[in-house]
Amino acid sequence: MPALAIELAPQAAVALSPPPLSSREKVERAAFSSVYLTDELAKAAMERKKYPIRAEEYELYEMVGQGASAVVQRALCVPLNEIVAIKILDFERHGSDLSNISREAQTMILIDHPNVLNAHCSFVKDHTLWVVMPYMAGGSCLHIMKSAFPDGFEESIIATILKEVLKGLDYLHHHGHIHRDVKAGNILVDAKGGIKLGDFGVSACLFDSVTESNSSVARMAPEVMEQLHGYDFKADIWSFGITALELAHGHAPFSKYPPMKVLLMTLQNAPPGLDYESDKKFSRNFKHMIASCLVKDPSKRPTAHKLLKHTFFKQARSYDYVARKILEGLAALGDRYQALKEKEESLLAQKKMPDGKKEEISQNEYKRGISGWNFDIEDLKAQASLITCNEDAGKDQGVSNSFFECDNLQDRMSDRPYSRICSFKEHTDIQNDGLQDKSSTVLPPDETSCSQRNRSDGSDNELKNMGASDQQVVMQLQKTEMDNLTKNCEKGLNGRSVFSEGEKRVSIASEIDEKNVNVSPTYSSEEPRTSTNCPIDVPSLSRGASLKQQNQQQNNMNSNGEVSQTTNESPAEIVPKGSKPMAPNGDDIDDKSKPPVVQQKGRFKVTSESIDFDKPSSIGLQKSHSIQVISQLQPQSLSPLADSSPSYANSFFQQLQLILQSNIVQRDHILSIMKQISTGDPSANRSVDGASLPSPTTASEKSLLEAAHEREKELLQEVSDLHWRLACSQEEVQRLKARNGQL
Numbered sequence: 001m002p003a004l005a006i007e008l009a010p011q012a013a014v015a016l017s018p019p020p021l022s023s024r025e026k027v028e029r030a031a032f033s034s035v036y037l038t039d040e041l042a043k044a045a046m047e048r049k050k051y052p053i054r055a056e057e058y059e060l061y062e063m064v065g066q067g068a069s070a071v072v073q074r075a076l077c078v079p080l081n082e083i084v085a086i087k088i089l090d091f092e093r094h095g096s097d098l099s100n101i102s103r104e105a106q107t108m109i110l111i112d113h114p115n116v117l118n119a120h121c122s123f124v125k126d127h128t129l130w131v132v133m134p135y136m137a138g139g140s141c142l143h144i145m146k147s148a149f150p151d152g153f154e155e156s157i158i159a160t161i162l163k164e165v166l167k168g169l170d171y172l173h174h175h176g177h178i179h180r181d182v183k184a185g186n187i188l189v190d191a192k193g194g195i196k197l198g199d200f201g202v203s204a205c206l207f208d209s210v211t212e213s214n215s216s217v218a219r220m221a222p223e224v225m226e227q228l229h230g231y232d233f234k235a236d237i238w239s240f241g242i243t244a245l246e247l248a249h250g251h252a253p254f255s256k257y258p259p260m261k262v263l264l265m266t267l268q269n270a271p272p273g274l275d276y277e278s279d280k281k282f283s284r285n286f287k288h289m290i291a292s293c294l295v296k297d298p299s300k301r302p303t304a305h306k307l308l309k310h311t312f313f314k315q316a317r318s319y320d321y322v323a324r325k326i327l328e329g330l331a332a333l334g335d336r337y338q339a340l341k342e343k344e345e346s347l348l349a350q351k352k353m354p355d356g357k358k359e360e361i362s363q364n365e366y367k368r369g370i371s372g373w374n375f376d377i378e379d380l381k382a383q384a385s386l387i388t389c390n391e392d393a394g395k396d397q398g399v400s401n402s403f404f405e406c407d408n409l410q411d412r413m414s415d416r417p418y419s420r421i422c423s424f425k426e427h428t429d430i431q432n433d434g435l436q437d438k439s440s441t442v443l444p445p446d447e448t449s450c451s452q453r454n455r456s457d458g459s460d461n462e463l464k465n466m467g468a469s470d471q472q473v474v475m476q477l478q479k480t481e482m483d484n485l486t487k488n489c490e491k492g493l494n495g496r497s498v499f500s501e502g503e504k505r506v507s508i509a510s511e512i513d514e515k516n517v518n519v520s521p522t523y524s525s526e527e528p529r530t531s532t533n534c535p536i537d538v539p540s541l542s543r544g545a546s547l548k549q550q551n552q553q554q555n556n557m558n559s560n561g562e563v564s565q566t567t568n569e570s571p572a573e574i575v576p577k578g579s580k581p582m583a584p585n586g587d588d589i590d591d592k593s594k595p596p597v598v599q600q601k602g603r604f605k606v607t608s609e610s611i612d613f614d615k616p617s618s619i620g621l622q623k624s625h626s627i628q629v630i631s632q633l634q635p636q637s638l639s640p641l642a643d644s645s646p647s648y649a650n651s652f653f654q655q656l657q658l659i660l661q662s663n664i665v666q667r668d669h670i671l672s673i674m675k676q677i678s679t680g681d682p683s684a685n686r687s688v689d690g691a692s693l694p695s696p697t698t699a700s701e702k703s704l705l706e707a708a709h710e711r712e713k714e715l716l717q718e719v720s721d722l723h724w725r726l727a728c729s730q731e732e733v734q735r736l737k738a739r740n741g742q743l
């Protein structure tokens with residue numbers, strides 16, 4: 001049966017109304033709905049060499065790659081006598097979103113940029129879609145690292161590769177595309193060291209594969225994970241930052257964790273970054289470049305266009321240099337692929353988990369975030385003083401512009417450089433963070449304050465990043481893990497080993513462990529910690545330290561106060577600052593003056609409106625020492641403002657309750673564990689209900705309860721703070737509504 005071409009001239013693009021279709025027909029027809037077509041791209045595509053669209057005209061050779069949804073084979077295009085790569089997607093086996101796949105294959109054909117892998121053509125063969133592409137003989141950066149650079153590339157190579165990737169991203173964003181899967185595995189190198197960003201979205205919907213693999217989750221931006229407000233091209237910048245870390249270390253920061261863990265870590269923790277101590281070989285510019293991408297608030301991430309001007313990329317070299325440095329001496333791609341596949345299969349067969357050390361490193365990288373950095377403040381001041389202010393200064397950049405070159409006025413205008421003061425302040429804050437505490441309890445760069453405004457609208461991880469359902473998941477996981485922890489402690493008390501050899505040592509439990517339990521007085525904040533510490537450390541707990549540490553962490557999480565709409569009813573009404581219009585021409589991508597755009601991208605919403613909550617008011621919550629009383633309060637009773645927007649207040653109140661409940665559960669677990677340890681009785685009451693807590697008969701139990709009450713008070717204080725911010729936010733919402741009404 002002859003293969004059917006789906007490479008169609010854009011003029012022929014017609015959306016057909018579908019009667020019941022076979023999956024093959026669906027692919028073919030979906031290819032017509034070329035929403036991405038632009039005249040410019042279509043013209044370029046028409047001018048290109050014609051590749052045959054019949055499978056018979058290609059000779060398939062060895063496999064050179066495999067992704068979640070496709071295999072890639074080297075092949076000969078017989079009529080043109082040219083080696084190509086053919087990506088073969090089995091759309092029946094993967095049950096993929098056919099319209100997405102074929103539409104994006106179509107887009108690949110129209111792509112025309114030296115740094116983006118385009119497709120020569122694509123066609124359907126039986127139940128598979130064939131995408132014919134240029135053959136990239138070096139393979140992906142991931143493959144190259146796995147074969148010859150397990151600890152990552154050197155900085156000049158990384159700068160060269162990433163600069164090319166960034167050019168590709170800039171092109172895509174300029175044409176209104178989000179890549180959605182930037183990673184080392186999708187950065188391809190040709191025989192001459194040329195770099196192309198591949199796999200332009202041909203792999204299906206991201207969230208369909210979340211449960212299967214964490215390779216995409218590891219690089220997913222927080223706003224993509226939360227799915228509350230949609231995301232925009234800045235999500236690619238986050239992934240770009242993670243990819244930079246991947247190239248620097250040979251693996252992504254949390255690649256060894258299961259997807260759910262990665263989701264939680266990304267949402268809850270400070271962003272990962274290069275470590276001042278262990279990454280000494282890398283320059284400050286590199287560290288800064290990564291940090292500027294890994295800012296949780298997308299609006300504070302630079303555009304690809306702006307990032308290209310970062311001083312880090314000054315060290316970029318030629319393609320030749322890349323070929324010499326990383327390709328020389330490598331076996332042919334097919335052989336390398338085969339060898340890696342065999343190695344991975346044998347590891348799997350032996351049930352050998354990946355190196356536990358790497359897990360620890362990942363964990364520590366993650367926790368430290370950028371806290372270990374030391375900036376030369378004088379240097380920064382000098383650089384910052386070169387930057388010109390504009391009226392929006394400080395509004396939308398997460399990190400200083402002092403690392404960015406401003407070539408001309410247009411760049412300055414389009415990229416909205418920071419003001420001198422903000423730039424300096426930002427770094428002061430970063431530096432202070434580093435000096436203040438080298439442990440994990442630091443604010444990420446996006447949460448450092450630049451002004452009063454920024455102080456009040458920085459991200460609140462618990463509230464901004466997580467919807468109610470996320471929190472339920474978190475709570476459930478935390479409870480499960482806490483139960484595990486309790487069991488492990490029991491095992492420890494019974495003289496049995498806490499973790500078996502092959503057991504994963506770092507899990508969510510370790511996170512909880514960090515926050516709530518692991519507070520041995522002998523603990524050094526710079527030492528890696530794992531949940532294995534539990535049975536050893538707990539007997540010598542310093543409760544004060546424990547609670548303080550926990551509180552500090554909580555405060556860090558909650559002190560920035562951005563309050564975002566989380567109700568499901570009207571997600572488009574209030575959206576985060578980070579969501580900006582994705583301008584097709586790219587020039588005004590950062591222009592806040594544009595009207596809001598809400599766009600549905602498959603299952604995601606792309607939104608552009610932002611709201612700042614910057615005006616404090618003083619509405620206090622009456623404190624109570626009983627958590628029960630607070631948790632029973634109805635939202636209406638909390639604030640008169642709640643009446644004006646009940647769904648908003650309800651949602652917010654629910655979130656507060658969830659956080660509080662989560663803390664209560666954790667607290668009770670900890671108390672229970674401590675009691676077991678102090679009595680040496682693993683069968684001691686493990687109930688987590690406040691009502692069934694043991695009565696304070698001994699001095700140690702008394703002090704435990706005192707500590708718990710302290711914590712309770714702290715939590716109440718936090719609730720009070722949050723409520724205050726809610727009131728501010730509501731006021732701001734009213735103000736904005738009024739302003740919108742006027743407009």
Ligand SMILES: Nc1ncnc2c1ncn2[C@@H]1O[C@H](COP(=O)(O)OP(=O)(O)OP(=O)(O)O)[C@@H](O)[C@H]1O
Nearest residue numbers: 065066067068069070072085135136140185199203
């Ligand atoms: N044009 C090419 N030339 C050489 N190798 C390629 C080419 N395209 C892809 N590969 C190799 O094949 C691998 C899988 O391809 P690709 O990532 O496009 O598949 P996928 O199913 O979309 O993957 P995923 O969705 O997991 O990213 C790549 O990581 C790369 O190593």
